[in-house]
Amino acid sequence: MQSIFDLGLPGMEFNGPRIIIIGGVAAGATAAARARRQDETARITLIERGSYVSFANCGLPYRISGDIKKRSSLVLQTPEGFFSRYRVDVRLNTEATAIDREARVVKLTTTEEDGTVEQHELPYDALILAQGGSPIMPPMEGLDGPQVFRMWTIPDMDGVHERIEQASPKSALVIGGGFIGLESAEAFMKRGLSTTVVEATPTLMPPADTEFGLRIAESLRASGAQIITGLTVTKLGYDNATGRGTAYLSDGREISADIVLVAVGVRPNTEIARSAGLEIGPSGGLVVDEQLRTADPAILAAGDMIEVSRRVDGRRVRVPLAGPANRQGRIAAVNALGGSSRYAGALGSSVFKVMEDTFAMTGLSEKAACDAGFDTGTMVVHRGSHAGYFPGATTLSLKLVYNKADHRLLGAQAFGAEGVEKRIDVAATALAGGLSLEDIAELDLTYAPPYSSANDPLNMAAFAALNDLSGYSPSLPASELEAGATVLDVRTYGESSNDPVDSAVVIPLDELRMRMDELQKDARIVVLSRDGYEGHIATRQLKLSGFEKAAYIAGGMLSLKHHITKHV
Numbered sequence: 151m152q153s154i155f156d157l158g159l160p161g162m163e164f165n166g167p168r169i170i171i172i173g174g175v176a177a178g179a180t181a182a183a184r185a186r187r188q189d190e191t192a193r194i195t196l197i198e199r200g201s202y203v204s205f206a207n208c209g210l211p212y213r214i215s216g217d218i219k220k221r222s223s224l225v226l227q228t229p230e231g232f233f234s235r236y237r238v239d240v241r242l243n244t245e246a247t248a249i250d251r252e253a254r255v256v257k258l259t260t261t262e263e264d265g266t267v268e269q270h271e272l273p274y275d276a277l278i279l280a281q282g283g284s285p286i287m288p289p290m291e292g293l294d295g296p297q298v299f300r301m302w303t304i305p306d307m308d309g310v311h312e313r314i315e316q317a318s319p320k321s322a323l324v325i326g327g328g329f330i331g332l333e334s335a336e337a338f339m340k341r342g343l344s345t346t347v348v349e350a351t352p353t354l355m356p357p358a359d360t361e362f363g364l365r366i367a368e369s370l371r372a373s374g375a376q377i378i379t380g381l382t383v384t385k386l387g388y389d390n391a392t393g394r395g396t397a398y399l400s401d402g403r404e405i406s407a408d409i410v411l412v413a414v415g416v417r418p419n420t421e422i423a424r425s426a427g428l429e430i431g432p433s434g435g436l437v438v439d440e441q442l443r444t445a446d447p448a449i450l451a452a453g454d455m456i457e458v459s460r461r462v463d464g465r466r467v468r469v470p471l472a473g474p475a476n477r478q479g480r481i482a483a484v485n486a487l488g489g490s491s492r493y494a495g496a497l498g499s500s501v502f503k504v505m506e507d508t509f510a511m512t513g514l515s516e517k518a519a520c521d522a523g524f525d526t527g528t529m530v531v532h533r534g535s536h537a538g539y540f541p542g543a544t545t546l547s548l549k550l551v552y553n554k555a556d557h558r559l560l561g562a563q564a565f566g567a568e569g570v571e572k573r574i575d576v577a578a579t580a581l582a583g584g585l586s587l588e589d590i591a592e593l594d595l596t597y598a599p600p601y602s603s604a605n606d607p608l609n610m611a612a613f614a615a616l617n618d619l620s621g622y623s624p625s626l627p628a629s630e631l632e633a634g635a636t637v638l639d640v641r642t643y644g645e646s647s648n649d650p651v652d653s654a655v656v657i658p659l660d661e662l663r664m665r666m667d668e669l670q671k672d673a674r675i676v677v678l679s680r681d682g683y684e685g686h687i688a689t690r691q692l693k694l695s696g697f698e699k700a701a702y703i704a705g706g707m708l709s710l711k712h713h714i715t716k717h718v
Contacts, residue, residue, distance in 0.1 A: 164237070166191030167275040169486055170256055172246045172422070173197070176472050177453030178280030179204035179227060180479030181486075186236040188487050194238045195272060197258060199245040202304050203229055208472055210307040211330070214314070215337035224304060249277065249426040251446050276448055276486035279423055279436065280479060283416040283454040283470055288325075292386025297395040298410045301334050310334075310411070314341055319408030322346070323397050325383050327354035329502055331413035332366070336505060338409070339373060346376040346405055348383055348397070350414075355502070358563060359515045359549065361530075361628070361712040365565045366504050368712075373505045386410060416470050418455040431457035435468040440492045442482045450486055452478035461495035462513050462560055462581060463522045469496040499578045501571045510574035513561030513581045516551050525554040528627060529615035530705035532681040533607040535568040540599035544568050545681075547708070550577075550587070550611045554619065557586040569601075573608050587612045587619075614686065614704070623686050623693075624701035626676055628709035635674040640688045641707065645680055649707060659684045666695055677702035682709070 169185050169192050171178045182196045196203060204227035212218045229240035241260065247269075248257040256277065260268045285300045287293055297319075299310045313319065322338035324331045327349030338345045347354070347370065353363025354370075354377065367377045378399070387396040397405045418435050428444045429437040435457030442450045454470035456478070474496045481491045501510035519526040529550050534543040546566035552559050562577035564570045580590055591612035597604050605613070617623035626632070639646045639654040646656045657665050659679070669675060675697055679685035685702030692700035703710060 164191055164193045166193065167487060168193045168273060169195070169276050169278070169483075170272055170274040171196045171278045171280055172256070173280035173282055173419075173453065173455075174200070174203040174240075175205065175207060175280075175282060175453075176475035177282070177479035177482070178278070179232075180476045181278050181280060181452060181483040182232065182238045182240075183236050184480045184483035185487060186238060188484060188489075192487065194236070196232070196238055196240045197244050197246055197256070197272075198240065198242050200303060200305075201242055203227060203232060203240050203242060205304050207302065210301050210304070211333040211337040213307055214301075214310055214334065215340040217340075221304075221308075224307075246281075246422055249422060249449070251426055251449070254448060274448070276450065278479075278482045278486055279444075279449065279451040279455065280453045280475075280482075281419040281422070281455050282475075283418045285413065286415040286417050287412060288414055290383065290385060292388065293412070295386055295388035295395060295410070297388055297393075297408060298386060298412065300412050301330055310409070313409055314343075317393060317408065319343060321407050322409045322411065323348065323383075323395075323405055323407035324411045324413060325397075326413035326415070327351070327363075327377075327379070328356065328413060328415070329500070331411065332370070332502065332504060334411050334413060335370065335375060336503070338411075339375060339505075343409070344374070344376075346378065346407070348378045348381060348399065348405075350380070350382045352380050354379065355509065357498070357500075357515060357518075358509065358511055359517060361549075361709065362509055362511075362547075362563050362565055364712045365507075365547070366502075366509055369504045369507045416454065418468065418470075420455055423451070423455070431466055433457045433466060433468045435466075437466075440494075441485045441490060442478055442493055443485065450482040452482040458493065459495035460514075461497050463524075464495070465522060467496075469498050471496070471498065471500060473499070494582075497578055497581055499574065501574065507565060507567050508570040509563070509565045510570050511561065511563040512574050512578040513559070514551055515561055515563065516549075519551050519553075519560045524560060526560070527552050527554040527615065527619065528704070529611050529618065529625070530628070530682070530709050531607060531611045531614055532705055532708045533610055534603060535566055535607075536601050537599035537603050542568075542600075545708070546570065546573070546607055547705070548573055548607045548611050550590075550608075550615055552587055552615060557588060557616075557619065559585055559587065559590060569607075573606070576608055587615050591616060614682070617686070618704075623689050625682075625686075625689075625704040626701050628703050628705055628713045631703070631710075632674060632676060635676045636669065637678055638669065638675050638688070639678045640684055641678070641680050645707075649711075651678060651707075654678065659688050662688055662691055666692070666697075669697065671696050671698075673697075673699065675700045678710070679703075679706040680708065682706040 232238040244260040322343040324335045385398040431437045453475040499512040535546045544567040551561040618625045637654040640659040677685040689702045
């Protein structure tokens with residue numbers, strides 16, 4: 151196959167380094183464009199086994215839902231566009247089959263439109279692997295049924311869209327409760343399909359902590375979805391006569407579904423790298439250094455296929471997200487042309503729209519921080535998304551994860567209808583800067599009644615965490631109610647009667663000073679309030695009155711109802 155660089159076109163004097171990029175979409179397409187901006191003489195060739203070189207795969211579910219009206223909006227660049235603007239030789243429907251590292255040659259197989267197959271080779275001076283990942287298809291009978299789809303490429307999306315338009319399905323089953331699965335579930339619901347989500351782990355969104363997985367499930371159920379967790383789909387069936395599908399669950403249940411979407415995870419595409427003798431790490435990703443070079447200095451890699459440093463603690467992990475992939479593509483291109491740019495690592499910042507609510511997180515979850523060996527502390531607050539006296543304020547739930555030893559922020563998660571991504575973006579910046587709770591408490595954030603409060607929820611969460619650490623106002627995670635403790639419910643009579651807690655002593659906050667004689671000073675008292683703030687006030691009153699063992703439940707009843715509680 152002849153290269154465009156050999157056509158002798160005017161203004162095409164490409165006698166510089168030969169750069170081959172295997173894989174398009176986020177990392178590869180970004181690397182190609184960046185490489186051209188670095189060097190006008192380089193011979194840049196991009197190899198893509200699919201039919202699209204650059205498309206918005208994060209937008210695929212939103213085309214199904216109807217939020218994105220035009221299919222063409224998802225196609226970010228074409229081969230013709232890449233050639234016109236960047237003079238990049240894009241070869242679609244071409245698969246890299248092997249790398250000869252000694253000869254510095256990539257072996258390729260191209261499938262033409264007429265079905266003919268051509269095998270050829272391309273030499274390189276620098277090679278960038280950006281092959282991404284592929285959806286995991288579990289070992290299950292029935293995955294070849296006409297009602298079964300995945301959501302990874304534009305052809306995948308087209309298949310789902312065609313099924314909805316032509317078969318008029320009434321029900322959908324989503325296998326997998328991560329980002330792709332839940333975004334697709336929302337899309338099906340917006341199209342009027344009765345939707346069921348089955349997730350094998352105890353809660354949805356496995357990277358998140360339990361309380362947020364429960365909140366996401368609650369939001370979906372409120373919109374009509376059926377959520378099943380802790381079970382798996384063992385087999386899929388399809389009746390050709392009726393056009394109906396059936397899913398068989400691990401507990402024996404059967405679910406009818408006219409359309410099934412499988413979204414149980416992504417595996418890195420490392421087959422060629424592995425066969426070339428490049429190192430694969432324990433996470434399953436290709437090992438690279440901080441300059442994104444593999445063990446072979448002429449081969450770099452970027453995107454979902456690589457293993458990177460987790461910025462908070464340095465652990466080597468896979469972070470298959472578009473933002474890191476784009477930034478890695480830029481760095482790989484610079485270094486392929488002789489640069490020495492460094493990739494600092496990933497925080498795993500992510501955001502997800504769940505019906506009318508939003509969930510976002512950055513850094514380590516509580517469970518990830520504990521697994522990493524930190525002396526992990528957490529604080530949860532439920533605050534208004536903006537000033538309560540300004541119309542439209544909604545409750546924002548925010549969780550900070552920190553290291554008790556040095557008070558350094560380790561991660562943050564948030565859920566609500568407004569202002570979620572703003573707080574998590576600030577938290578991500580704090581993580582990148584290595585800020586402590588003391589730093590976050592003093593952050594000078596913007597304030598006006600339509601946008602926030604004088605003390606932002608981030609400030610308030612840091613205040614509460616520092617109060618707990620210092621012993622000024624001790625708190626207890628909602629997941630760790632203590633057996634034998636006296637639960638003091640300081641909510642109003644209306645609140646406590648509508649949502650009672652067994653064996654609790656009910657003394658509304660405004661009556662507490664006058665009724666402390668009803669409590670034993672040497673008892674362990676755990677204060678329950680609506681959202682935690684009144685619990686803090688009550689705890690201070692109690693401690694100032696000699697109740698040394700008083701503590702409040704962080705987040706109050708709003709947190710307690712979204713926890714799988716354990717007694718310690």
